[in-house]
Amino acid sequence: xxxxxxxxxxxxxxxxxxxxxxxxxxxxxxxxxxxxxxxxxxxxxxxxxxxxxxxxxxxxxxxxxxxxxxxxxxxxxxxxxxxxxxxxxxxxxxxxxxxxxxxxxxxxxxxxxxxxxxxxxxxxxxxxxxxxxxxxxxxxxxxxxxxxxxxxxxxxxxxxxxxxxxxxxxxxxxxxxxxxxxxxxxxxxxxxxxxxxxxxxxxxxxxxxxxxxxxxxxxxxxxxxxxxxxxxxxxxxxxxxxxxxxxxxxxxxxxxxxxxxxxxxxxxx
Amino acid sequence: xxxxxxxxxxxxxxxxxxxxxxxxxxxxxxxxxxxxxxxxxxxxxxxxxxxxxxxxxxxxxxxxxxxxxxxxxxxxxxxxxxxxxxxxxxxxxxxxxxxxxxx
Amino acid sequence: xxxxxxxxxxxxxxxxxxxxxxxxxxxxxxxxxxxxxxxxxxxxxxxxxxxxxxxxxxxxxxxxxxxxxxxxxxxxxxxxxxxxxxxxxxxxxxxxxxxxxxxxxxxxxxxxxxxxxxxxxxxxxxxxxxxxxxxxxxxxxxxxxxxxxxxxxxxxxx
Numbered sequence: 406x407x408x409x410x411x412x413x414x415x416x417x418x419x420x421x422x423x424x425x426x427x428x429x430x431x432x433x434x435x436x437x438x439x440x441x442x443x444x445x446x447x448x449x450x451x452x453x454x455x456x457x458x459x460x461x462x463x464x465x466x467x468x469x470x471x472x473x474x475x476x477x478x479x480x481x482x483x484x485x486x487x488x489x490x491x492x493x494x495x496x497x498x499x500x501x502x503x504x505x506x507x508x509x510x511x512x513x514x515x516x517x518x519x520x521x522x523x524x525x526x527x528x529x530x531x532x533x534x535x536x537x538x539x540x541x542x543x544x545x546x547x548x549x550x551x552x553x554x555x556x557x558x559x560x561x562x563x564x565x566x567x568x569x570x571x572x573x574x575x576x577x578x579x580x581x582x583x584x585x586x587x588x589x590x591x592x593x594x595x596x597x598x599x600x601x602x603x604x605x606x607x608x609x610x611x612x613x614x615x616x617x618x619x620x621x622x623x624x625x626x627x628x629x630x631x632x633x634x635x636x637x638x639x640x641x642x643x644x645x646x647x648x649x650x651x652x653x654x655x656x657x658x659x660x661x662x663x664x665x666x667x668x669x670x671x672x673x674x
Numbered sequence: 675x676x677x678x679x680x681x682x683x684x685x686x687x688x689x690x691x692x693x694x695x696x697x698x699x700x701x702x703x704x705x706x707x708x709x710x711x712x713x714x715x716x717x718x719x720x721x722x723x724x725x726x727x728x729x730x731x732x733x734x735x736x737x738x739x740x741x742x743x744x745x746x747x748x749x750x751x752x753x754x755x756x757x758x759x760x761x762x763x764x765x766x767x768x769x770x771x772x773x774x775x776x777x
Numbered sequence: 778x779x780x781x782x783x784x785x786x787x788x789x790x791x792x793x794x795x796x797x798x799x800x801x802x803x804x805x806x807x808x809x810x811x812x813x814x815x816x817x818x819x820x821x822x823x824x825x826x827x828x829x830x831x832x833x834x835x836x837x838x839x840x841x842x843x844x845x846x847x848x849x850x851x852x853x854x855x856x857x858x859x860x861x862x863x864x865x866x867x868x869x870x871x872x873x874x875x876x877x878x879x880x881x882x883x884x885x886x887x888x889x890x891x892x893x894x895x896x897x898x899x900x901x902x903x904x905x906x907x908x909x910x911x912x913x914x915x916x917x918x919x920x921x922x923x924x925x926x927x928x929x930x931x932x933x934x935x
Contacts, residue, residue: 435851435927442849442859443900448742451677451697530741531699596853596929620857623741674853689894702902704880719816723893730893736821738876738884738901740857746898747887 436596440674449541449618449670452533452625456542459535465515474510476503476543487547488667491656493558500564502655504629505647507539526646527630530623537616537625541670544616548669552612554659561656564649568657571650572602581639583654597674602661612662617671625670628655679772683758690752690776692723694760695744702737718743718762725749725776726756735762752776820873821883826910829875829883830919835912838919841866846911846922855903855928862897862911862922869895869915877923878907903928 460471460483476486477494491502497509504526511517528534555561575582584603586592592599600607615628626634632651637643644651677697684691696718703715715737723731730749754776761771820832830836847861862872870889874897875882884901895913903909903926910923 432851432929435849436853436929439849439852439859442847442861443857444859446680446693446695446744446746448695448697448744450680450695451742454678454680620740621854623856693898700902702880725891728891730889730891731897732888732890734816734821734886736884737881738879738903740900740902744898744900746861746896748894748896749892750894751892 432596433598443620443672445672447618447670447672448623449545449616449625449672452538452541452618453545453670454542455533456538456540459538460542465511465517467514467516469514471507471510471514471539474507474514476506476510483543483546485547485550487544488550488552490554491561491564491652491659492555493560493564499649500560500652500656501647502628502652502659503543504536504540504627505652507543508536508647511536511539523646527627527633528624533624537627540616540627541625544667545669547667550667552609552659552662552665552667554656554663556656556660556663564653564656565660567650568653568655571654572657577639577641579640581641583635583639585639602658605661605664608658608661609665610662612658613665613667614671614673617673619673621674628658676768676770679760679762679770681758681760681772681774683752683756683774683776685752685754685776688751688753690725690749690756690758691746692725692749692758692760693744693746694723695742696762696770697742698762698764700737700739700741700743704737715765717765719765721745721760721762723747723749724757724759724761725752817883817886820886822881823883824881826875826877826882829873830912832883833873833886833912833919835873835914835919835921838912838921840922841920844911844913844920844922846909846924848909848924848926850925851927851929852903853929855905857900858903858909858926858928860899860901860909860911862913864895864913864915864920866895866913866915866920869913871895871914872897873912874899874901875910875912876901876903876907877910878905879903882910 463470473480476483477489477492478486487503491500493500508522511522512519525534526536528537556565572583586599587602590601600611602608602611615631616625618625629646629651632654633643680695682693698718699716701713701716705713707713717737718735721733721735722729731747756776757773758776759771759773763769817832820829823829823832843864843866845863852858860874862874871887872895873886874884876884885899887897889895906927908923908925910921912919912921
């Protein structure tokens with residue numbers, strides 16, 4: 406009996422101990438120092454520079470540049486446009502995230518086919534895709550702005566609701582939802598702390614954390630990629646690039662992250 | 675064609691803080707491709723930093739430097755407007771040189 | 778340091794990269810030769826610390842509190858590990874940075890002149906948990922500092 410109590414007490418101590426340790430874990434502290442030392446020299450800037458050239462260069466079957474592209478603030482306005490997406494675009498009749506919108510311009514202005522655009526949206530370290538370069542250029546032009554998706558048009562509200570529902574939808578072989586890991590506090594996959602995306606502070610950090618240059622893959626990853634890969638990790642069938650579901654989830658995340666200051670593409674492990 | 679370097683040169687008192695980001699694969703020569711063939715080494719081997727016409731840092735680089743290298747240096751006695759020229763050459767003879775003014 | 782004599786002489790003699798470029802343009806020097814020929818092959822191709830130190834002509838360097846090596850204790854990913862070296866030892870003219878466990882430990886070697894402070898910030902690849910070492914030369918003597926960086930296996934997410 407005494408022995409059993411001792412075990413119970415030990416377990417209780419271990420349990421509280423581990424909960425406390427989450428706050429002061431030397432590993433987490435070490436990783437924070439690592440991130441701090443990485444500083445803000447971000448290879449995403451190389452993407453941005455290439456993207457700016459691409460944006461201004463005549464290309465595609467119609468041989469025109471993207472300089473007349475309307476990202477939501479009027480034709481040719483790049484500055485601040487990303488911070489105000491996803492949004493409803495009347496000409497397309499649907500809610501689009503920034504990446505979908507840039508691709509829309511590549512299709513409608515430059516004449517690229519949808520097939521060309523969706524063929525290889527996610528590049529590799531050796532061969533970054535053009536959309537990743539363009540994306541880096543466009544999002545960087547919202548540096549210092551507050552994330553403020555309009556979230557007012559009926560279609561935008563609809564997208565938010567759909568995104569929220571998808572976020573909590575449990576399915577797949579693991580019976581997982583995004584929320585299984587991202588609607589609770591203190592979750593971790595190995596050393597990575599997982600944000601609780603239903604909480605404002607975490608949601609702000611997470612939303613402004615993409616697009617990101619990852620040092621482990623030596624390339625820039627977009628939010629479209631992030632959502633796609635989250636589904637892969639849950640062992641769901643991977644959603645289609647720029648599909649309504651992906652854009653709805655991005656809308657949900659953007660609205661949850663509203664008010665966050667955008668600091669440009671992130672740099673991650 | 676190699677990506678242009680991103681160079682920052684910021685004056686703090688009379689010290690220029692120089693940071694440079696270079697676009698380069700920095701292939702070690704130790705990795706194998708999907709077919710099991712060794713990917714040949716391809717890396718920046720030498721670099722120089724020149725401020726106001728004088729070489730201040732003369733660097734030799736090995737394969738352990740990360741892909742898309744970042745370097746930081748400090749140069750005393752620099753003035754606003756001084757030209758900073760950074761150059762690199764890799765082991766295949768590819769080279770690049772970019773410049774910026776101290777701000 | 779024999780390997781570097783020619784290199785430094787060329788640079789000092791030329792005085793500037795402009796002059797060096799002139800030599801290149803005149804066909805006196807080939808562009809690659811102007812830089813890469815002086816790359817310290819013996820040190821960079823050495824497979825252990827001893828070999829690197831020998832290649833650098835550094836012998837058995839001692840420690841010095843004026844040599845400061847800043848590294849993270851833990852790296853989230855070994856592909857990019859920030860390393861800062863600062864020497865407050867008077868007359869420091871060069872800094873070499875080594876990753877002990879890498880197949881080729883010598884990562885970078887910098888010579889400083891014309892007002893450059895003996896400091897360098899670099900980002901290195903670490904194949905595994907390893908000691909990172911900084912070796913500086915000051916007044917003809919060599920000094921060393923070392924610290925361990927633990928490399929973790931990255932998870933997913935983030």
